[in-house]
Amino acid sequence: MLARARELFLAQGFGPTTIAQIARAAGVSPESVYKNFGGKPGLVRAIQEQSLLGAGGTPAEQRSDLAQLTATDSLALMERLGRFTTEVGPLEAPIMLLIRDAAASGDAAMADLLREVDDARYRRMLHNAQQMKARGLLRPGLSALEAADVMFTCTTSELYETLVMKRGWSAERYGTFIAKTLRANLL
Incomplete structure (x- = not known):
C-alpha cells in the first residue's frame, strides 16, 4: 500500500x-x-x-547513532553523515515537499504533520549534536544547540530540492556537499 x-x-x-x-x-x-x-x-x-529508514536492513537512524558512538575521527564521521543524507534525501525530500505543499494549501492535518516532522528532526539533530559534543567531536566552543542548528539546516528538504531537484546535482554530490558543510561548520 x-x-x-x-x-x-x-x-x-x-x-x-x-x-x-x-x-x-x-x-x-x-x-x-x-x-x-x-x-x-x-x-x-x-x-x-x-x-527515514534509508536502504538496507538497519534503519539509518540506528546506523547514525552507532557511527557517532564509535567514531574516533571527526572528519570520517562527517563523511558518514554526508553518506546518510545521500541515502535518505532521495527518499524523504519528495515526501517532505509534498507535506509542505499540502500544508501551504491549507490542509490542517498536513500542517500539523509538517510541524511534528520538523520538531522530530530538530530533536534528532540536537541528540546527534549532544552525542558529538560529549565525545569531543565538535569544534571547541561550539555549543550543541549551535551544532544542532547547522545539522537541522543541512537536512532540510528545501536544500535537497534546490541542489538536486532544481540544479541537477547527483545525490552523491549532494552528500559530499553536506559532509563538507558539516566539517566547515562543526569541526
Missing part, C-alpha cells in the same frame, strides 16, 4: 489523490487503507517514516 500511495501522491499531489485510487493500485479495499492508516494523512506519515 505504501509503495503505491507514494507513487500516486508524488505523481498527482496530495489533494487530487484519493483513497479509492490508492486502494485500487494496491489491490486492497478502501476500508483496508482506512483501517491501517486512518486516511491520507496517516499514509503520508507512514511513507515519511519509511523514508
Whole structure:
C-alpha cells in the first residue's frame, strides 16, 4: 500500500489523490487503507517514516547513532553523515515537499504533520549534536544547540530540492556537499 500511495501522491499531489485510487493500485479495499492508516494523512506519515529508514536492513537512524558512538575521527564521521543524507534525501525530500505543499494549501492535518516532522528532526539533530559534543567531536566552543542548528539546516528538504531537484546535482554530490558543510561548520 505504501509503495503505491507514494507513487500516486508524488505523481498527482496530495489533494487530487484519493483513497479509492490508492486502494485500487494496491489491490486492497478502501476500508483496508482506512483501517491501517486512518486516511491520507496517516499514509503520508507512514511513507515519511519509511523514508527515514534509508536502504538496507538497519534503519539509518540506528546506523547514525552507532557511527557517532564509535567514531574516533571527526572528519570520517562527517563523511558518514554526508553518506546518510545521500541515502535518505532521495527518499524523504519528495515526501517532505509534498507535506509542505499540502500544508501551504491549507490542509490542517498536513500542517500539523509538517510541524511534528520538523520538531522530530530538530530533536534528532540536537541528540546527534549532544552525542558529538560529549565525545569531543565538535569544534571547541561550539555549543550543541549551535551544532544542532547547522545539522537541522543541512537536512532540510528545501536544500535537497534546490541542489538536486532544481540544479541537477547527483545525490552523491549532494552528500559530499553536506559532509563538507558539516566539517566547515562543526569541526
